[in-house]
Amino acid sequence: MPALPSHIAEMPGSGVRRILEVALQRPGTIVLAVGEPDLAVAPPVRLAAAEAWTRGDARYTPNGGIRPLREAIVRKLSRENGLEVDVEQVWVTVGGTQALHQAMTLALSAGDEVLVPDPGYTTFRMNAAMIQATAVGYVLRAENGFAPDIAALEAQVGPRTRAIVINSPSNPLGVTYPASVIEELVLFARRHDLWLISDEVYERFTWGAPHVSPATFDVDGRVLSVFSTSKTYSMTGARVGWLVTPPGWRxxxxxxQEAAISCVDTPAQYAALAAIDGPQDAVVEAGAHYAANLRAAEEVLTARGFRYLPPTGAFYLWVDMSHVSEGDVEAWCRRFLDDQGVAVAPGSAFGAEGEGWIRICLASAREPLLEGLRRLPSPARP
Known part of the structure; x- marks a missing residue:
């Protein structure tokens, strides 16, 4: 049989998924490895999708999505993000994942380089590999609060650099960048004439640090912004996100869009419309739930002497396990799953700088979360 193209055969996999696939085969496992909210989708959102199916509204929509949803997103971007955009800048996608892939497809050619955070979301590197571009990690270090070092970024720009990806609030770190850092990154992209791809999927969950959209600093049309209903509205399986482009790209x-997906599932689009345009009580309740989980988790970790990064956004905890991981945190995560029945995400899945760390998802029921944390081996006390 013919061989797969080398860029596909050699595409990196996800260390998170490798752990999760094993965990899902073992009933009773405490799964803290994946960013899956445990809360139910709000009833009005479920009803909107059901009504679309009931009336048989399951045919093709325009490539960019149904007009009412795109108009609702325009209003949302103005209300919550300070962005004034035209409806033709909003393109409904199959979750934030396709929006990210679409953005990279638009920004990069084969052989180009894209700067991605390290540690950073796994699909940043996977998407680059799929389009035969090269992901170059820019290091986010604990001693710098896991914030980008602009001077180091300057040194990484080469003749093939075409774009930079930023993610605030961050998956896996839970870091939310202040407006000053966001503006610096936009100015950096402008100096080097780079596209800036902004992953804002966790925008609604911040803890003491307001979310800032990079496009608010964009003066020359270089920012591509990615959003999703998945985390905000607990709609991970509905697969509705959107990409906001510069003007004039219709x-x-x-x-x-036609080549990639034609259009997004029609009933899911109506569900997203109900979510974005409807009452936001469920989002507020979700935020309170995650914040309470965070406080409880921090109490457990602090009392047991763990080093961790106090998050300012998203719903993850970044925990140092270097005292037991022996330089291979993914292997340790597999042993921990086998021995203790708890699935956590190895930090190395998010880049080389994640070695020795694990990511814990806070978007779960409280007691399983705390029990999973209690099973972590504590650092030796002095």
Whole structure:
């Protein structure tokens, strides 16, 4: 049989998924490895999807999504993000994942380089590999609060660098960048004439640090912004996100959307419309639930002497396990799953700088979360 192209055969996999696939085969496992909210989708959102199915509204929509949803997103971006955009800048996608892939497809050619955070979300590197571009990690270090070092970024720009990806609030770190850092990154992209791809999927969950959209600092149309209903509305399986482009891209976006997906599932689009345009009580309740989980988890970790990064956004805890991981945290995570029945995400899945750390998802029921943390081996006390 023919061989797969080398860029596909050699594409990196996800260390998170490797742990999760094993965990899902073992009933009773405490799963803290994946960013899956435990809360139910709000009833009005479920009803909107059901009504679409009931009336048989399951045919093709325009490539960019149904007009009412795109208009609702325009209002949302103005209300919550300080962005004034035209409806033709909003393109409904199959979750934030496709929006990220679409953004990279638009920004990069084969052989180009894209700067991605390290540690950073796994699919940043996977997407680059799929389009035969090269992901170059920019290091986020604990001693710098896991914030980007602009001077180091300057040194990483080469003749093939075409884009930078930023993610605030961050998965896996839970870091939310202040406006000053966001503006610096936009100015950096402008100095080097780079596209800036902004992953804002966790925008609604911040802890004491307001979310800032990079596009608020964009003066020349270089920012591509990625959003999703998945985390905000606990709609991970509905697969509805959106990509916000610079103005004037309608013709090219019609072509790339048609080639990639044609359109997003119609009932899911109506569910997203109900979520974005409807009452936001469920989002407020979700935020309170995650914040309470965070406080309880921090109490356990602090009392047991763990080093961890206090998050300012998203719903993850970044915990140092270097005292037991012996330089291979993924192997340790597999042993921990086998021995203790708890699945956590190895930090190395998010880049080389994640070695020795693990990511814990806080978006679960309280007691399983705390029990999983209690089973972590404590650092030796002095």
């Amino acid at each position: 013709d090219v976006m019609l072509r790339v």
